[in-house]
Amino acid sequence: MGAKEFAAACREERDTLLSSFADVSGGTAVAAHLATANLTESQRKQVFAAIDAVLTDTFYTLLLALDGAAALGGKQHSFVLTDGNGDTIANGDGRLEAAAWDAFHSDS
Template sequence: MESKEFAQAVREERDSLLSSFANPSGGTVVAAHLLAAGLSPSQRKEVLAAMDAALTDAFYTLLLALDGSASLGGKQQHFIVSDDSGDVIANGDGRLEAAAWEAFHENSS
């Protein structure tokens, strides 16, 4: 798996989580909390927009931290991430950072 594929897979996971959180019958704890809050449609829309932004920031920052361009737990270093075949996904050379930007910002839907 290449950095681009990895970043896109992370983006798809973020999108899937947001979708399950937004679905009142999705079976997630987050969906149950949103339903229990009794929000108006406009309030629900705003809460989901905030969750969308928070998930994007969290997943994007984690990818940058793996590549060494952001801190993780207050420490900044790069990590070597590889798949089962030994293909390097991240090693601090900026490939994952660039792929993350593309997946989360250039191709945002």
């Protein structure tokens, strides 16, 4: 798995989380909280827009931090991240940063 595949898998996980939060029968704590909040449809849309942005920012920042392009816990380092086959996903060379941008911010 390379940087592009890893970033795409993170995007897929973000999308899955967002969907599970919207599903009142999904069993997530977020869905349960939202179900008991008695939000109007307009409020619900606003809350989910905020959750969408939070998930995007969080995943994107973590991916950048792994590649050394952002701080993690106030410390900025690059990390070497490999898959089970020893293939490099991140090593501070910017590949994961670029892949994260494509996965989370491109229009494609």
